[in-house]
Amino acid sequence: MIYKNPVLKGFYPDPSVCTANGKYYMVCSSFQYFPGVPLFWSDDLVNWKQIGYVLTRHSQVMLDKIPASGGVFAPTIRYNDGRFYMVTTNDTTHRNFYVYTDDIYGEWSEPIEVDQGGIDPSLYFEDGRTFFISNGEDDYGEGGVVQCEIDIATGKKLSHSKSIWKGSGGRYLESPHIYKIDGRYILMAAEGGTEYGHMITYAVADNIWGEYKTAPNNPILTNRNKAPYIIQGIGHGDLVFDKHGNLYILSLGFRQTGIWMPYHNLGREVFLTPAHFDENGLLYAGNDGTTDESYEINGDFEQEKLPVYTFKNTDPDIDWCYLRKYHPDNYELSSEKYVLKGTDITLDDVDSPTFIALRQRDFVMELSADVKVDRGEGGITMYMCENEHYDIALRKTDNGTEAVLKLNIGGIKHEQNKTAINGDTATLIVRADNYNYNFFVRCGDREQYLGSGQTKYLTSEVSGGFTGTMTGLYAVGGTAEFSSFVCKYSDGE
Structure with missing residues (x-):
């Protein structure tokens, strides 16, 4: 079937997605609004239904008297050994923390803080170990994408925080996620700032600690030079395989009010873009690296309209x-x-x-x-x-x-x-x-x-x-x- 972007309309920025029990689950940023971190599920990556929020108690997040656009930034959701984890930043307190639940429809735990700075944190699980990734500065004063190993039960660091990649040259390196695909570690991130220069880039390593080598075909996804075009600001993405083994990037983007009107009042929305690895192992996405309004996706279903x-x-x-x-x-x-x-x-x-x-x-x-x-x-x-x-x-x-x-x-x-x-x-x-x-x-x-x-x-x-x-x-x-x-x-x- 043919689906149209955005797949989730309105102010739902910074999407992150995981799969569990044959379904897809997604979270988005909420900033100064409460409850925090809207939570969605989907059968097909196109139709998303909100099932609640992650941060539903004031004990989990402090938002009192914070300016607009403060509060909860850029969550990541992951599933490991029967448990869901959501990690995020409270920009008001400048602390990174995660919560967890064994019931995606139930309550989430109290926050567990991690002593690593920056924003846009993510988690990577492998062989009983947990790695915490964010942007910022490491324990040695080096900037970039920063990583440490943690005890997932307590949040305690088990290693120093180390800068593992400094990006491909764009400003505002953020939104880092690590995946292991075909034996290689893929570090995907955003650069350029979450405006019209936004882009998704990546690097590859044979070891979780690197060396991460910048891909020669960066950026792999951006609409910064696609004009005149309504869809702009594409970036801050998360990789996901669908049920048929096809690879996609869920990212944020925004729609201008008009082709020649560079304003967006709906906020940053959720876009779905096909991706693939070529015969040389390079990651590509979209239509020559851009996100379009519509794509074909496997499945016999219809894209739902907005309700009244x-x-x-x-x-x-x-x-x-x-x-x-x-x-x-x-x-x-x-x-x-x-x-x-x-x-x-x-x-x-x-x-x-x-x-x-x-x-x-x-x-x-x-x-x-x-x-x-x-x-x-x-x-x-x-x-x-x-x-x-x-x-x-x-x-x-x-x-x-x-x-x-x-x-x-x-x-x-x-x-x-x-x-x-x-x-x-x-x-x-x-x-x-x-x-x-x-x-x-x-x-x-x-x-x-x-x-x-x-x-x-x-x-x-x-x-x-x-x-x-x-x-x-x-x-x-x-x-x-x-x-x-x-x-x-x-x-x-």
């Missing part, structure tokens, strides 16, 4: 997430309505407002909810970070209730429009395309346009950072009740 999201068909413990620290007393969530109890913390604060969100999954979207407020403010936010977000809300004033549209760009706070409504309930609507978010309020049969905000201001190119736009519900200074929530995409069912 409602309170009834989503699970707040699986599909939704919170900003930084989760305060359960502020949320009453059911299949009929979400009740949010706001505090004095706002979306502009580097803190934990009353906020629950889904990722924006595609460009063309319509989102609506009936909103009721008793005091304060409650509504819908298109949220990139504390400095860039667009909010449509109901707000209580001395004169009654009003619908208001607020645009926050680079810390500049602008109240775009407001209008009085009868009563304390109205339907708030967001209609999005590649270039604009358009905001409406409906009272009875009367629908009023309040204004718009350009998508390009909710992008990494403008705001910086590593996240993507979230479709959030929020409350400040009072209680907001949300019902009849619907989020539908143009290619959805």
Whole structure:
């Protein structure tokens, strides 16, 4: 069948994949959002279903009052001797740690720290030994991809940390993974930075400690020179064999809002690219080293479309997430309505407002909810970070209730429009395309346009950072009740 990229749409960067019991399992970065590290499974590498999160307890990860794009970076998932391991970095504490579980649908352990710095950690298992790999600086002051052997039961180092490869010459060497294929050790990594110069490179050794020799055909995968083209930023990949023995790279990438519009508001997404070794043992990927929109894959199945999201068909413990620290007393969530109890913390604060969100999954979207407020403010936010977000809300004033549209760009706070409504309930609507978010309020049969905000201001190119736009519900200074929530995409069912 022919599949289309991305295979997982929306803000799901830094994918890592493992196989176990005939299925594929994948994790992605979550940064300042809680629970941390979304977890997926698949039968075919194309259709991914979220089964939960790895970091579900505050004892596992500290996210309180961290800036946007801090928190949990670049996880790796591995399966060894009946146990799943997830290793990652909390960039807030600058510590690398791993957790484990024997039940992929159950709870994960408390963190076990490893005394090796850098980011983007990975694990490699062989003959009862465990190797810990990250980027950074080794015990001797040498930079590059750094490796040590650890006791997997305790995280204690059993060797010095040693730099084993300095990359192929690109900046920001990161995302190292080691595989043993046909008797050789393949060290795959990313270089160039997770923007338009991103690329995947590799080196080969006969021994786990090296010498790792840089492949002559690097980079093996990059879209940096593929223009004009929507798909850019391809890098940070993980190798996986499918059930038929075919090799693929799951990587991050992003889609520009237009061919000539170098902005991406959906964040970095998950792309699947075929790979292979040639007769000389060189690793190649994609269409002459680039990731295209579609490829053929073995299997008799269809690629699923995005669903229509409602309170009834989503699970707040699986599909939704919170900003930084989760305060359960502020949320009453059911299949009929979400009740949010706001505090004095706002979306502009580097803190934990009353906020629950889904990722924006595609460009063309319509989102609506009936909103009721008793005091304060409650509504819908298109949220990139504390400095860039667009909010449509109901707000209580001395004169009654009003619908208001607020645009926050680079810390500049602008109240775009407001209008009085009868009563304390109205339907708030967001209609999005590649270039604009358009905001409406409906009272009875009367629908009023309040204004718009350009998508390009909710992008990494403008705001910086590593996240993507979230479709959030929020409350400040009072209680907001949300019902009849619907989020539908143009290619959805």
